Amino acid sequence: MTPNITAAKTALSHLDVEENPHAIRTASRDFFWYSPVLKARMDHLLADFVVRPRNEAEVIEILKVCYEHDVPVTTRGAGTGNYGQAMPMRGGCVMHLVYMNQVTSCEPGRVVVQPGCLLKDLDAHCIAHCGHELRMFSSTWATATVGGFVAGGSGGVGSVTWGQLRDLGNIIRLRVVTMEAEPRVLEFRGEELARVSHAYGTNGIITELELPLAPAYDWVHCFVATKDFAAAMDCAEGLANEDGVLLKIASVYEAPVAKSYFQRVSPHVAEDDALVGLMVAPQSMDALVTFLTRRPELSLIYRSDDTDWPRNPGLVFEYGWNHTTLRALKFDPSITYLQVRYAYPDHNALIEKMRATFPGEVLQHLEAIRVNGKVSFAGLSLVKFTTEERLDEIIRIHEDAGAQIFNPHRYTLEEGGRQHSDQRQLSFKKEADPKGLLNPGKMISFDTPDWDYAKIYDYPSMTPKEA
Amino acid sequence: MTPNITAAKTALSHLDVEENPHAIRTASRDFFWYSPVLKARMDHLLADFVVRPRNEAEVIEILKVCYEHDVPVTTRGAGTGNYGQAMPMRGGCVMHLVYMNQVTSCEPGRVVVQPGCLLKDLDAHCIAHCGHELRMFSSTWATATVGGFVAGGSGGVGSVTWGQLRDLGNIIRLRVVTMEAEPRVLEFRGEELARVSHAYGTNGIITELELPLAPAYDWVHCFVATKDFAAAMDCAEGLANEDGVLLKIASVYEAPVAKSYFQRVSPHVAEDDALVGLMVAPQSMDALVTFLTRRPELSLIYRSDDTDWPRNPGLVFEYGWNHTTLRALKFDPSITYLQVRYAYPDHNALIEKMRATFPGEVLQHLEAIRVNGKVSFAGLSLVKFTTEERLDEIIRIHEDAGAQIFNPHRYTLEEGGRQHSDQRQLSFKKEADPKGLLNPGKMISFDTPDWDYAKIYDYPSMTPKEA
Numbered sequence: 052m053t054p055n056i057t058a059a060k061t062a063l064s065h066l067d068v069e070e071n072p073h074a075i076r077t078a079s080r081d082f083f084w085y086s087p088v089l090k091a092r093m094d095h096l097l098a099d100f101v102v103r104p105r106n107e108a109e110v111i112e113i114l115k116v117c118y119e120h121d122v123p124v125t126t127r128g129a130g131t132g133n134y135g136q137a138m139p140m141r142g143g144c145v146m147h148l149v150y151m152n153q154v155t156s157c158e159p160g161r162v163v164v165q166p167g168c169l170l171k172d173l174d175a176h177c178i179a180h181c182g183h184e185l186r187m188f189s190s191t192w193a194t195a196t197v198g199g200f201v202a203g204g205s206g207g208v209g210s211v212t213w214g215q216l217r218d219l220g221n222i223i224r225l226r227v228v229t230m231e232a233e234p235r236v237l238e239f240r241g242e243e244l245a246r247v248s249h250a251y252g253t254n255g256i257i258t259e260l261e262l263p264l265a266p267a268y269d270w271v272h273c274f275v276a277t278k279d280f281a282a283a284m285d286c287a288e289g290l291a292n293e294d295g296v297l298l299k300i301a302s303v304y305e306a307p308v309a310k311s312y313f314q315r316v317s318p319h320v321a322e323d324d325a326l327v328g329l330m331v332a333p334q335s336m337d338a339l340v341t342f343l344t345r346r347p348e349l350s351l352i353y354r355s356d357d358t359d360w361p362r363n364p365g366l367v368f369e370y371g372w373n374h375t376t377l378r379a380l381k382f383d384p385s386i387t388y389l390q391v392r393y394a395y396p397d398h399n400a401l402i403e404k405m406r407a408t409f410p411g412e413v414l415q416h417l418e419a420i421r422v423n424g425k426v427s428f429a430g431l432s433l434v435k436f437t438t439e440e441r442l443d444e445i446i447r448i449h450e451d452a453g454a455q456i457f458n459p460h461r462y463t464l465e466e467g468g469r470q471h472s473d474q475r476q477l478s479f480k481k482e483a484d485p486k487g488l489l490n491p492g493k494m495i496s497f498d499t500p501d502w503d504y505a506k507i508y509d510y511p512s513m514t515p516k517e518a
Numbered sequence: 519m520t521p522n523i524t525a526a527k528t529a530l531s532h533l534d535v536e537e538n539p540h541a542i543r544t545a546s547r548d549f550f551w552y553s554p555v556l557k558a559r560m561d562h563l564l565a566d567f568v569v570r571p572r573n574e575a576e577v578i579e580i581l582k583v584c585y586e587h588d589v590p591v592t593t594r595g596a597g598t599g600n601y602g603q604a605m606p607m608r609g610g611c612v613m614h615l616v617y618m619n620q621v622t623s624c625e626p627g628r629v630v631v632q633p634g635c636l637l638k639d640l641d642a643h644c645i646a647h648c649g650h651e652l653r654m655f656s657s658t659w660a661t662a663t664v665g666g667f668v669a670g671g672s673g674g675v676g677s678v679t680w681g682q683l684r685d686l687g688n689i690i691r692l693r694v695v696t697m698e699a700e701p702r703v704l705e706f707r708g709e710e711l712a713r714v715s716h717a718y719g720t721n722g723i724i725t726e727l728e729l730p731l732a733p734a735y736d737w738v739h740c741f742v743a744t745k746d747f748a749a750a751m752d753c754a755e756g757l758a759n760e761d762g763v764l765l766k767i768a769s770v771y772e773a774p775v776a777k778s779y780f781q782r783v784s785p786h787v788a789e790d791d792a793l794v795g796l797m798v799a800p801q802s803m804d805a806l807v808t809f810l811t812r813r814p815e816l817s818l819i820y821r822s823d824d825t826d827w828p829r830n831p832g833l834v835f836e837y838g839w840n841h842t843t844l845r846a847l848k849f850d851p852s853i854t855y856l857q858v859r860y861a862y863p864d865h866n867a868l869i870e871k872m873r874a875t876f877p878g879e880v881l882q883h884l885e886a887i888r889v890n891g892k893v894s895f896a897g898l899s900l901v902k903f904t905t906e907e908r909l910d911e912i913i914r915i916h917e918d919a920g921a922q923i924f925n926p927h928r929y930t931l932e933e934g935g936r937q938h939s940d941q942r943q944l945s946f947k948k949e950a951d952p953k954g955l956l957n958p959g960k961m962i963s964f965d966t967p968d969w970d971y972a973k974i975y976d977y978p979s980m981t982p983k984e985a
């Protein structure tokens with residue numbers, strides 16, 4: 052099955068096809084370089100051409116033509132994914148959804164939108180038109196698309212209240228195009244949503260999303276400092292458990308993350324200060340102050356609605372989730388990270404144990420999240436990278452202690468997830484992408500069903516480095 | 519300290535004073551008769567006169583005049599309280615806030631309102647003016663006032679999401695008038711709110727409230743039936759733990775409550791059907807259906823947005839909270855109830871234990887609520903009343919098993935609560951009501967500081983029955 056690139060390009064030449072090599076290279080890359088492991092393996096990957104559909108009809112046409120000519124199609128939102136999700140593993144076509152960015156309709160509680168809309172633009176539209184906003188978004192809100200978030204992300208800012216994208220009710224409907232001789236257009240709701248959400252575009256292209264909205268508030272961005280890491284955890288978790296207090300994010304940073312990596316916060320904290328980042332609805336600010344007054348070990352050092360900091364630190368969520376790693380990387384390029392899940396109710400003890408295990412090597416960064424109605428922590432620990440072996444060892448020590456790892460140094464769905472195949476995604480891929488052309492190499496169970504996860508998966512058909 | 523009723527009436531005669539005996543009797547009573555215990559003790563209570571202030575200045579004048587003449591003042595919202603909270607224990611003045619019913623301002627997330635506004639009118643105003651609604655309300659929404667809810671209630675519809683009124687953030691500000699020679703007007707926020715919330719108007723009169731709002735949705739009212747009581751509990755609790763599903767209420771009714779007492783539901787259920795009552799936001803209805811499809815033992819027998827029931831069952835919340843008792847009472851006047859708290863995480867086992875202990879005598883009615891971030895159940899169990907002794911025994915058996923009882927057969931704050939004095943409320947009463955004229959007899963710790971709770975408290979200065 053050799054792709055006929057030339058034939059596909061010719062057939063699509065009336066569309067917006069990009070052939071400039073520099074632009075193709077840019078559109079072939081995402082934030083994979085966050086991971087030294089992925090950087091070593093994926094840096095050379097390159098699409099043959101990029102095409103930018105203007106509407107669903109053009110998406111269908113591209114998929115049909117590429118199917119006919121056996122050309123792989125890797126869909127791109129904004130390319131902010133950090134596991135190489137949007138990178139063409141064996142060349143072919145990158146389909147860039149930048150033009151499909153319209154909000155179709157919005158009302159309190161609900162929006163219908165095209166996949167290429169930036170999260171930031173979507174929020175602005177909804178706030179202006181119906182006083183509501185997205186329940187949750189990735190911290191790449193300013194640059195990422197809503198389609199990329201649902202296809203490639205999992206949750207983030209807002210998950211402290213709403214749980215994660217995969218939870219019932221956080222996606223209402225997805226419209227999906229398949230890659231067959233005659234592409235089909237399907238509408239998924241309820242149980243079917245799991246087929247294509249967080250499937251990296253391996254089994255269908257999302258052309259429209261219907262999402263629930265939450266009321267928009269003029270969130271107050273806050274920082275709380277404390278000398279005591281346990282008190283910082285207790286602050287984030289305690290507030291998240293205050294049912295009457297509206298939060299959008301509650302992040303915890305071990306010392307000296309704030310001093311070392313948060314440039315505009317640094318003048319206001321000491322080396323030994325742990326930090327809590329919060330977004331609180333204005334009508335909950337009194338409650339926040341009351342909560343803090345009960346805990347004298349915590350000090351509110353910043354609130355965006357009343358501050359004398361000479362330099363605005365910006366949006367608190369741009370310190371949280373994966374942005375923490377980004378900020379740390381700027382100061383120390385040897386830093387990478389882990390994604391950890393500390394499950395309720397033993398999360399705090401487990402975190403303290405991990406904290407004690409890797410002094411100087413792993414720094415705790417936690418995000419309070421709701422999982423099945425209980426508040427616990429997701430960890431996006433900062434790791435001082437030395438070797439792949441040591442990184443794997445750190446992961447193993449976490450797993451042995453009972454912490455679940457979602458490995459961000461892997462490009463497959465399975466390895467970045469729970470290390471086993473998702474039968475719903477797999478069986479839909481067999482049906483919707485019979486030639487295996489959609490974002491190839493990202494679903495192990497499709498390519499190598501008997502894989503045993505003993506070591507890192509190397510996609511056999513990946514474009515070789517020399518190429 | 520003998521009250522000079524005549525002098526007070528004369529001094530207030532330019533206000534709206536009610537002297538019609540029938541009207542006075544009506545304004546002296548609330549839903550105390552729910553309890554056979556209170557009915558036996560309070561039926562004779564009567565105010566000397568009723569006055570209806572039009573604004574805060576008149577409230578101040580009434581309190582000042584009554585203070586001068588040693589006349590007790592019992593404040594009345596709508597008199598839907600069911601522990602005799604609004605009943606004048608030793609006569610005097612009933613101050614009825616019916617005219618103080620204006621919404622001062624509202625914006626998304628926040629409302630300022632006078633105490634006499636009905637919950638229903640307040641919601642209608644907020645929905646019309648800013649698309650938001652009350653976070654929580656008592657099931658007497660259609661008839662009760664917001665001031666009475668905050669001064670006399672604890673939570674209810676909405677508590678499955680927002681916890682209770684006492685939780686941080688569920689009240690923003692209260693404006694309070696004291697009963698002194700020169701009444702003071704105070705503004706309470708944060709920690710100070712606990713002084714007067716749920717204090718039955720014993721230590722200050724609330725003249726303005728600032729409350730947080732939640733987005734208003736066109737809630738879908740639903741009933742789910744199942745043969746299995748444990749499945750009904752799991753339905754309510756499981757849904758309340760779905761972080762992406764918006765609920766306003768999740769009630770559980772043991773069989774045959776629905777068949778026996780819910781007239782318009784009765785034709786659609788069998789004798790052995792347990793029932794779950796739900797209010798679900800429209801954008802969460804797909805998620806509800808998905809949730810139910812995963813549990814074949816549950817059937818959605820009613821959804822208000824798509825129904826063929828010939829007779830509209832009305833608002834689901836008017837089956838829940840204390841309305842369950844009301845509906846049961848109509849069919850069986852011997853029924854009364856208990857208020858139970860089953861604490862997380864052992865709530866389900868404890869409920870099953872209590873259910874097994876009183877067959878035919880106690881029927882389980884549960885309301886899913888959030889307490890410190892965890893979902894568990896409040897019980898408003900239906901009790902077939904025989905004697906006061908047996909009722910006390912049933913209570914003791916619950917307490918011995920580890921269930922907390924908020925005794926609804928007592929008229930004091932302490933006995934209806936945690937059986938100990940609230941120092942914040944007590945010390946504020948000493949300061950704000952030095953003569954002890956505000957709703958006398960309702961705070962044991964003020965009248966009889968050394969009370970030991972061994973038996974039911976009998977207020978020594980209560981108007982005697984013969985009077």
Ligand SMILES: Cc1cc2nc3c(=O)[nH]c(=O)nc-3n(C[C@H](O)[C@H](O)[C@H](O)COP(=O)(O)OP(=O)(O)OC[C@H]3O[C@@H](n4cnc5c(N)ncnc54)[C@H](O)[C@@H]3O)c2cc1C
Pocket residue numbers: 081082125126127128129130131132133136137148166188189190191194195196197198199200201202203204205206207208250251252253255256257258372373374377490
């Ligand atoms: C600094 C930083 C912070 C981050 N924070 C978070 C966070 O808080 N939470 C989080 O979940 N992620 C986070 N991420 C990961 C990523 O940014 C988000 O998931 C983001 O929303 C992806 O959007 P995108 O438009 O960039 O998608 P892309 O990277 O372009 O695509 C992501 C995946 O989805 C597929 N895809 C894109 N559009 C479609 C479509 N229409 N149909 C089918 N498949 C499609 C792509 O093929 C790819 O596999 C972060 C990344 C960085 C670098």
Ligand SMILES: Cc1cc2nc3c(=O)[nH]c(=O)nc-3n(C[C@H](O)[C@H](O)[C@H](O)COP(=O)(O)OP(=O)(O)OC[C@H]3O[C@@H](n4cnc5c(N)ncnc54)[C@H](O)[C@@H]3O)c2cc1C
Pocket residue numbers: 548549592593594595596597598599600603604615633655656657658661662663664665666667668669670671672673674675717718719720722723724725839840841844957
């Ligand atoms: C069928 C039924 C269902 C109920 N359901 C619930 C429920 O779900 N949740 C719940 O919490 N309660 C419930 N209740 C109890 C009661 O109805 C509510 O608490 C209700 O909100 C009280 O409002 P009201 O205006 O009737 O107050 P009232 O009964 O008039 O007053 C209640 C108390 O507050 C005091 N008070 C009133 N206004 C003021 C003021 N401005 N300043 C100071 N003190 C004041 C009164 O003196 C009295 O002590 C229920 C009762 C019944 C009969």
